[in-house]
Amino acid sequence: MSDPLTAAVAAWLVAAVDQSLGAADLPLTLAAVDSSAALAAVRHSAAIALQGGLADVGRAVFGVLLWVLDQWYWLMDWAYYFTGLEMLDPRYRYMHRALLVGLCVGVMAPLIGTFLVHRQLALIGDALAHTAFAGVAVGLFLNAVIDLGVSPYLTAVVVAMIAALFIELISETTDAYNDVSMAIVLSTGFALGTTLISLNAGGLAVGVNQFLFGNLSTVSPQSAAILLVLFAVIVGTVAVTRNQLLYVTFDETAAEVSGISVNWYNRVMVMLTALVVVGAMQIMGVILVAAMLVVPVAGATQVSRSFTESLVVSVVLAELAVLLGIGVAYYGGVTAGGVIVLVAVGIYVCAVGIGKLQSARGEREITDMGSIETDGADGGAGTGGDRP
Amino acid sequence: MSANDTDAASDTGSIDRATDRGTDHATDAAAEANGPVVDLADVTFGYTATPVVEDVSLTVDPGEYVAVIGPNGSGKSTLMRLLLGLLAPDAGTARLFGEDAERFDDGERVGYVAQQASAAKEMPITVREVVKMGRFPYVGVDRLSDGDETVVEDLFDEPVRTARRTANAVSGRLAAADWEIVDDALATVGMSAFADRRIGQLSGGQRQRVFIARALAGEADLLVLDEPTVGVDAESVDAFYDLLGALNDAGITVLLIEHDLGAVVEHADRVVCLNREVYFDGSTDEFVESDALARAFGTEARFLTGGAE
Numbered sequence: 001m002s003d004p005l006t007a008a009v010a011a012w013l014v015a016a017v018d019q020s021l022g023a024a025d026l027p028l029t030l031a032a033v034d035s036s037a038a039l040a041a042v043r044h045s046a047a048i049a050l051q052g053g054l055a056d057v058g059r060a061v062f063g064v065l066l067w068v069l070d071q072w073y074w075l076m077d078w079a080y081y082f083t084g085l086e087m088l089d090p091r092y093r094y095m096h097r098a099l100l101v102g103l104c105v106g107v108m109a110p111l112i113g114t115f116l117v118h119r120q121l122a123l124i125g126d127a128l129a130h131t132a133f134a135g136v137a138v139g140l141f142l143n144a145v146i147d148l149g150v151s152p153y154l155t156a157v158v159v160a161m162i163a164a165l166f167i168e169l170i171s172e173t174t175d176a177y178n179d180v181s182m183a184i185v186l187s188t189g190f191a192l193g194t195t196l197i198s199l200n201a202g203g204l205a206v207g208v209n210q211f212l213f214g215n216l217s218t219v220s221p222q223s224a225a226i227l228l229v230l231f232a233v234i235v236g237t238v239a240v241t242r243n244q245l246l247y248v249t250f251d252e253t254a255a256e257v258s259g260i261s262v263n264w265y266n267r268v269m270v271m272l273t274a275l276v277v278v279g280a281m282q283i284m285g286v287i288l289v290a291a292m293l294v295v296p297v298a299g300a301t302q303v304s305r306s307f308t309e310s311l312v313v314s315v316v317l318a319e320l321a322v323l324l325g326i327g328v329a330y331y332g333g334v335t336a337g338g339v340i341v342l343v344a345v346g347i348y349v350c351a352v353g354i355g356k357l358q359s360a361r362g363e364r365e366i367t368d369m370g371s372i373e374t375d376g377a378d379g380g381a382g383t384g385g386d387r388p
Numbered sequence: 389m390s391a392n393d394t395d396a397a398s399d400t401g402s403i404d405r406a407t408d409r410g411t412d413h414a415t416d417a418a419a420e421a422n423g424p425v426v427d428l429a430d431v432t433f434g435y436t437a438t439p440v441v442e443d444v445s446l447t448v449d450p451g452e453y454v455a456v457i458g459p460n461g462s463g464k465s466t467l468m469r470l471l472l473g474l475l476a477p478d479a480g481t482a483r484l485f486g487e488d489a490e491r492f493d494d495g496e497r498v499g500y501v502a503q504q505a506s507a508a509k510e511m512p513i514t515v516r517e518v519v520k521m522g523r524f525p526y527v528g529v530d531r532l533s534d535g536d537e538t539v540v541e542d543l544f545d546e547p548v549r550t551a552r553r554t555a556n557a558v559s560g561r562l563a564a565a566d567w568e569i570v571d572d573a574l575a576t577v578g579m580s581a582f583a584d585r586r587i588g589q590l591s592g593g594q595r596q597r598v599f600i601a602r603a604l605a606g607e608a609d610l611l612v613l614d615e616p617t618v619g620v621d622a623e624s625v626d627a628f629y630d631l632l633g634a635l636n637d638a639g640i641t642v643l644l645i646e647h648d649l650g651a652v653v654e655h656a657d658r659v660v661c662l663n664r665e666v667y668f669d670g671s672t673d674e675f676v677e678s679d680a681l682a683r684a685f686g687t688e689a690r691f692l693t694g695g696a697e
Binding site for chain 1: 493495498
């Protein structure tokens with residue numbers, strides 16, 4: 001640790017203490033820090049300062065997110081002036097937000113989905129969506145009963161993350177197949193959700209539809225802000241851990257031998273999935289959310305050769321589905337989630353066709369390669385008679 | 389056959405290069421422990437109350453070519469998981485490069501090649517991307533503390549370069565030198581021409597060579613192979629064992645788990661015959677003479693001439 005950094009931290013702490021009032025006792029962890037006189041001053045109300053600090057940080061982050069949202073509106077306004085598309089009209093801010101959420105989902109869903117599909121965990125999105133539904137029910141229930149005033153999306157994030165960990169733990173500890181633990185968590189989530197809703201039938205049933213089927217017009221600035229946070233967390237985590245995630249996905253045992261903690265990365269994977277599911281739920285709805293994790297990836301797998309390529313292609317396909325889907329939903333007056341999935345499936349079918357054409361052409365190439373090899377090129381010993 | 393010979397010649401050339409590069413690594417290893425690569429002492433393990441592996445002691449020294457053979461269900465794969473530290477023994481100790489196998493954290497020193505069925509064949513991933521994985525233990529945030537200078541000091545002198553270096557390290561991007569090692573490894577196993585081919589398009593034998601290349605890219609000192617030639621056609625099997633032999637000659641320790649007796653007798657220097665406990669441990673010649681096989685496999689098994697199973 002460099003000295004200037006320590007000094008800066010100490011100075012900041014002193015300043016924070018100066019500003020704070022009250023005289024709460026110091027937590028034990030801080031009491032252990034006895035190296036400098038400056039730090040000793042922290043004794044006064046560290047806990048209160050921390051609490052206030054957290055709230056300030058939260059407010060500041062939210063402020064930044066709203067600023068980002070403003071820039072997005074500005075961008076969309078320009079897009080409206082250039083294209084004249086009615087759905088981009090500056091009066092329809094909810095459409096701007098829906099597009100932002102859709103585009104973010106179009107990046108993060110296939111990003112995570114690529115790892116899930118190749119781990120044969122395509123259905124985990126479904127399982128977590130149903131537990132996220134339970135989370136929504138918990139949120140609505142708490143709001144109705146004790147007037148908590150918390151966004152159902154936040155409770156959905158919490159419940160889905162817990163469920164994600166449960167899926168991993170069940171399969172780690174019971175030797176059951178992954179799909180067994182998924183089936184258990186899926187039905188438990190839905191059961192919990194329906195039970196909570198029926199407990200408070202009159203008030204809740206109205207609000208539930210938008211979570212089940214998604215709704216473009218109900219994307220509030222707050223939920224757009226939550227989504228931006230989810231987006232940053234997911235893209236950031238994948239950027240930092242992509243090597244490990246790839247190795248674990250491709251060859252679990254070899255990854256473990258090479259020193260990667262497979263269980264840990266599996267948990268990271270399912271937790272990220274939970275975040276994506278909750279993020280995408282706003283416009284896709286609980287029932288269709290898993291499609292965004294799987295369908296674009298399945299399409300990309302058909303046409304790409306390398307893993308990097310498949311990541312990029314799946315994001316492109318997903319964005320295409322989202323944009324076309326939202327457009328059709330707006331002009332046709334239908335549910336966005338359903339249209340997006342139908343468009344995605346349409347794209348998938350095209351991708352299968354293109355993939356078949358590609359592999360037909362590829363087989364011809366392979367035959368050519370074979371003839372080069374027998375001439376003694378750098379093709380490897382004994383590969384001549386070694387064709388699939 | 390002449391084409392194969394040419395390939396073998398070029399293979400040896402690139403293996404030499406690989407060894408040159410690995411010299412530092414090898415001397416480091418020698419300085420740190422001249423002892424055995426693998427050291428199992430009285431290891432017992434069972435998934436249930438009945439042990440699958442009982443009282444097994446096995447020592448593999450650097451540069452050896454050891455084959456572990458035994459009938460199906462004899463505990464070969466379990467033994468492999470024990471010595472790699474993927475399982476903890478119920479009794480006894482397992483050590484890898486002198487360290488407790490379970491806590492061993494120089495994973496790149498061990499190259500692991502599984503039965504080909506276990507790899508995700510349907511995945512869109514190129515040969516080069518697979519071999520690249522061998523470099524993963526070397527990249528990442530550890531790179532930030534490379535050399536004498538720390539990132540914080542650099543930051544003031546060359547902010548842009550430092551920022552890029554930090555971003556590359558944090559996101560685990562491979563440097564040019566890493567890619568060179570990847571390409572060398574591909575050349576060594578004779579798969580350069582297939583570098584951009586999707587792994588699912590390769591035959592079983594080719595795929596196994598790619599996994600060897602991944603281990604080479606990790607500059608592994610020990611290669612552990614679990615029945616690597618299951619489902620691979622005969623001609624490719626020969627080429628595969630030629631490659632293993634060449635790598636062993638270049639100083640890499642090879643531990644081969646096999647049930648193909650012919651391959652073992654023909655290629656390995658030392659044979660360990662396992663069926664829950666060790667029935668035989670000695671040179672291949674002694675093994676052929678002994679009755680260990682009959683005892684381990686039951687009376688039916690015996691060698692057929694010509695190296696067939």
